[in-house]
Amino acid sequence: MYVNTKDILEKASKEFYAVPAFNINNLEFLIAILEGAVEKNAPVIIETSEGAIKYAGNGDPIRGAKFFVNLVKGYADTLNIPVALHLDHGKNIEYIAAAIKAGYSSVMIDASHEPFEENLKITKEVVKWAHAAGVSVEAELGQLAGIEDNVSAEENVLVDPEQAKIFVEETGVDFLAPAIGTSHGAFKFKGEAKLDFERLEKVKKLTNIPLVLHGASSVPVKYVELAEKYGADLGGAKGVPAEEIKKCVKLGINKVNTDTDLRIAFLAGLRKNLTENVKEFDPRKYFKEGMQFVKDVVMDRLEFLGAAGKA
Ligand SMILES: O=C(COP(=O)(O)O)NO
Ligand SMILES: [Ca+2]
Ligand code: NA
Numbered sequence: 001m002y003v004n005t006k007d008i009l010e011k012a013s014k015e016f017y018a019v020p021a022f023n024i025n026n027l028e029f030l031i032a033i034l035e036g037a038v039e040k041n042a043p044v045i046i047e048t049s050e051g052a053i054k055y056a057g058n059g060d061p062i063r064g065a066k067f068f069v070n071l072v073k074g075y076a077d078t079l080n081i082p083v084a085l086h087l088d089h090g091k092n093i094e095y096i097a098a099a100i101k102a103g104y105s106s107v108m109i110d111a112s113h114e115p116f117e118e119n120l121k122i123t124k125e126v127v128k129w130a131h132a133a134g135v136s137v138e139a140e141l142g143q144l145a146g147i148e149d150n151v152s153a154e155e156n157v158l159v160d161p162e163q164a165k166i167f168v169e170e171t172g173v174d175f176l177a178p179a180i181g182t183s184h185g186a187f188k189f190k191g192e193a194k195l196d197f198e199r200l201e202k203v204k205k206l207t208n209i210p211l212v213l214h215g216a217s218s219v220p221v222k223y224v225e226l227a228e229k230y231g232a233d234l235g236g237a238k239g240v241p242a243e244e245i246k247k248c249v250k251l252g253i254n255k256v257n258t259d260t261d262l263r264i265a266f267l268a269g270l271r272k273n274l275t276e277n278v279k280e281f282d283p284r285k286y287f288k289e290g291m292q293f294v295k296d297v298v299m300d301r302l303e304f305l306g307a308a309g310k311a
């Protein structure tokens with residue numbers, strides 16, 4: 001069933017587990033994710049960046065947002081697990097408005113590159129607007145390095161826990177993404193992963209709302225190697241080890257944004273399948289292996305985040 005993201009995350013926050021938020025751009029990832037969540041009897045959050053909405057709507061945010069709401073709601077309403085649809089890294093007011101109007105469960109307003117007061121002001125506006133439409137809101141404090149669609153920043157700016165307390169009280173935001181050292185994309189960290197756990201613990205204590213970990217892909221070696229075996233060049237790809245993410249969950253992370261891992265898994269399956277089946281020209285056949293790998297990554301993540309069985 002299609003639900004509000006807040007319902008999923010409040011329960012997770014109370015019981016100290018996390019629910020993955022998987023980014024999609026197309027039908028194949030959506031089917032693989034939802035079938036993985038069904039198999040694990042788990043809640044799941046589907047999220048689309050503004051770039052995904054632009055892609056699905058061929059440049060029109062209203063068309064793209066409606067397309068995804070109908071696609072996700074249509075499929076989710078036939079399932080017995082809670083499914084939410086979230087706008088990831090909302091920055092462009094046109095896209096945020098389109099998502100709210102189309103019926104997204106929640107929207108992120110990402111104004112974390114702005115000065116604190118500006119971020120607070122913009123977020124407050126969006127919260128008023130979204131709440132009037134029954135839509136929940138995520139915001140971000142601090143900055144992640146790395147790239148993702150229209151989101152890019154030179155380097156990490158870690159969250160200030162005291163600021164987080166004020167921010168949550170003043171804005172009424174439903175869940176918060178504190179920057180604690182992760183970054184977007186497949187090339188995280190220069191050297192070892194270093195997440196600021198003490199900082200995370202302080203933010204949870206001071207805000208006591210569901211928290212979001214961005215840039216949380218682990219970049220599993222087996223799919224990187226398989227993709228490279230069939231011609232990809234992902235040299236130097238590195239992610240956040242699952243053990244580090246589990247530590248974050250224990251400290252109060254409840255939504256874990258995962259995009260890159262699904263992209264790499266699908267890429268590996270697609271390259272392998274196309275290479276091994278040179279006569280195949282039915283996409284329902286040559287997409288299958290990539291979809292299976294995406295489903296495997298989804299089920300593994302639902303398991304280690306503690307969302308399995310929580311539907
Ligand atoms: O934060 C993410 C995804 O991060 P990854 O690139 O690590 O999958 N989406 O908002
Ligand atoms: Ca940001
Ligand atoms: Na988000």
Ligand SMILES: [Zn+2]
Nearest residue numbers: 184214215257
């Ligand atoms: Zn992100």
